[in-house]
Amino acid sequence: MFLEEFKMGLFGTTAPVFIDVNLILQYVTLVILIIGYFKTKPRKTHGYLMVLVLFITAITTILIMAPRLLVAIAGGDIFAVLHASIGSLAIILGAVFASRFIIATTNKQPLVCGTKRMMRIAFVLWVLPILSGSAIYILLYL
Numbered sequence: 001m002f003l004e005e006f007k008m009g010l011f012g013t014t015a016p017v018f019i020d021v022n023l024i025l026q027y028v029t030l031v032i033l034i035i036g037y038f039k040t041k042p043r044k045t046h047g048y049l050m051v052l053v054l055f056i057t058a059i060t061t062i063l064i065m066a067p068r069l070l071v072a073i074a075g076g077d078i079f080a081v082l083h084a085s086i087g088s089l090a091i092i093l094g095a096v097f098a099s100r101f102i103i104a105t106t107n108k109q110p111l112v113c114g115t116k117r118m119m120r121i122a123f124v125l126w127v128l129p130i131l132s133g134s135a136i137y138i139l140l141y142l
């Protein structure tokens, strides 16, 4: 009985629990991302919020999504590959900003980590995988 419920995942779909955990964490990052996007001052708060977003996404990518991508590729799932490509681009861009932020903070230098235009592009690149990931979830598990 307990095992059956475990198999049902957290939302009563056919998704395994770790996939539901991933979904929840990506929406937690979406909330932090939106707060961080509007909270540009003080810069340090903005920077720390975005580093947190990057951290959560990087960990869930390494532990959950990248291994699942191998399964998706084996199944010929082009949509998942597209999702992963945009997501990787977002993570790379986020990592550039985050590393500049950490270096500047450590060296007590002015916090100029990227242009407003590039930050906006990174924001859109981050939201797109959340939407496409949600579509993948619906298609696979509902």
Ligand code: HEM
Binding pocket: 019, 020, 022, 023, 026, 027, 057, 061, 065, 066, 068, 069, 070, 072, 080, 083, 084, 085, 086, 087, 088, 090, 091, 125, 126, 129, 130, 131, 132, 133, 134, 136, 137, 140
């Ligand atoms: C900004 C970066 C990213 C965000 C916000 C994001 C978000 C999501 C969300 C919300 C889901 C649906 C929950 C789930 O099914 O687990 C998902 C699924 C998935 N993501 Fe990502 N993702 C990102 C980057 C990546 C990257 C870099 C990869 C591959 C290296 C990847 C591969 C996958 C795969 C294969 C799935 C389907 C998992 C499955 O159900 O089998 N994602 N993603």
